[in-house]
Amino acid sequence: MKHCLIVDDSRVVRTVAGRIIQDLSFTVSEAAHGAEALELCRKDMPDAILLDWNMPVMNGLDFLRALRREDNGKDPVVVFCTNENDSEHISEAIRAGANEYIMKPFDAEIVESKFSEVGLV
Amino acid sequence: MQESTFNELADLALRNSGQHFAPTKSYLMDARLSNISRRESFATLDDLVQCLKARPNPRFEQEVAAALTSKKTSFFAERETIEQIVTHALPQRLKLSKSGILRIWCAGTSTGQEAWSLAMRIREDVGSPLASAQIEIIGSDLSTDCVETAKRGVYGHFDVQKGLSIHRLMTNFNRHDNGEWEIKDDLRETVFFRRQNLLNPASDLGGFDVILCSNIISSLAKPAKRQVLETLSKQMLPDAYLFFGPDESIEGLSSSIKPSRDMRGAFIRTSSDSATAAA
Structure with a gap:
């Protein structure tokens, strides 16, 4: 079973996204900010990461840049999931190494479609 | 009720x-x-x-x-058929074309996502022979409202996130301040929309190299299925290809078309009286 790490400072979003992603046959773990996510990745690199942008301690973009510098840090498929929905933010995320981008609000169909685009389902 | x-x-x-x-x-x-x-x-x-x-x-x-017709559609809903059209049907048609012009009809395209998807996918084939072809896509639907939406080419937050990768979204759309996304002008040059009832003759549309008619036939009564197949087959140029939705069967409904031996999922005309109004 594939493993997805959900990184979002909102517990509600983590719970909702977690249920959707579990239904796609993933095991799910959670982190509330980028620094916590980086710690978890160093212990157990996930197959996929659903990543919010604006979070305390370390934001999503800084986390992604740090992740891609880690050993095996290029392996996880990273899907941003954020309220930052303008073209500039999307371009910046792709340049930093994001594989897909979900604009909030989202539903199960969008998550499945985006995961499908990057070969996760 | x-x-x-x-x-x-x-x-x-x-x-x-x-x-x-x-x-x-x-x-x-x-x-x-x-x-x-x-x-x-x-x-x-x-x-x-x-x-x-x-x-x-x-x-x-x-x-x-x-x-009362179904409006259900999304970008790249018929992904495998689009791939088959772009990688096999169109190159095959281009080999036979003297003019270098290829015409595609998306019949019953609802709000246009299927036609736009095809246009996007064709444009991605930069290095292929298709890059030099002049390709025209006509999308048609029974609903005037759907045709107007398709022509506008403006889609909402949820529409553009179903079936479209972020790369395709960024390449082919501009974002409006209200969060809607609009098809870029250069993609519009090859795609046209109009109202068409498939029960009526469509001879003024001219002949087509490829016709895609997904998820229409299965919703129709048997006599209407026959009538629509007649309408579509009459607009097929010689050796043109016709595609339906993946789960749709036309067995026993038309003597004018038959499965292609060379092209998986495609149908060809059985007789020679195909459309002569070649582009």
């Missing part, structure tokens, strides 16, 4: 679009006619039908029939 109302609406759909409604699908009528009903201030569909009977209005009847 009264049984007589269901019967009237089912007859109306059959007459105008060939669509077949089983009695168990009356909930679809409620859902699909809710906007018209609200706009015209009908409390129930029974009232709407009474009005149509009391004051016959062909234009309103057509609008109701169009509203």
Whole structure:
């Protein structure tokens, strides 16, 4: 079973996204900010990461840049999931190494479609 | 909804679009006619039908029939068929083309996502022979509202996130400040939309190298299926390809078309009286 790490400072979003992603046959773990996510990745690199942008301690973009510098840090498929929905933010995320981008609000169909685009389902 | 109302609406759909409604699908009528009903201030569909009977209005009847059709679509919904068209059918047609012009008809394209998807995918084949071809895509639908939406090429937050990768979104759309996304101008140059009832002849559309008609046939009554297949087959240029939805069968419905031996999922004409109005 594939493993997805959900990184979002909102517990509600983590719970909702977690249920959707579990239904796609993933095991799910959670982190509330980028620094916590980086710690978890160093212990157990996930197959996929659903990543919010604006979070305390370390934001999503800084986390992604740090992740891609880690050993095996290029392996996880990273899907941003954020309220930052303008073209500039999307371009910046792709340049930093994001594989897909979900604009909030989202539903199960969008998550499945985006995961499908990057070969996760 | 009264049984007589269901019967009237089912007859109306059959007459105008060939669509077949089983009695168990009356909930679809409620859902699909809710906007018209609200706009015209009908409390129930029974009232709407009474009005149509009391004051016959062909234009309103057509609008109701169009509203009763399925609008369900998304970008790249028929991904495998699009790949088959771009990587096999169009290159094959290009080899036979003297003019270098290839014409595609997306018949029953609803709000246009299928036609736009095809245009996007074709444009990605930069290094292929298709890059030098002049390709025209015509999208048609029974519903004037759908055709207008398709022409506008402006789609909402949820629409552009289903079936479209972020790379395709960024390459082919501009974002509006209100969060909607609009097809870029350069993609618009090859795609055209118009209203077309597939029960009627479409000879003024000219001949096509490829026709894609997904998820239309399966919703129709048998005589309408035959009529639509006739309409489509008449617009096929010699050796052109016709594609349906992946789960749709036309077995026993038409002697004019048959499965292609060379092209998986495609149909070709059996006779030689195909469209001569070549582009």
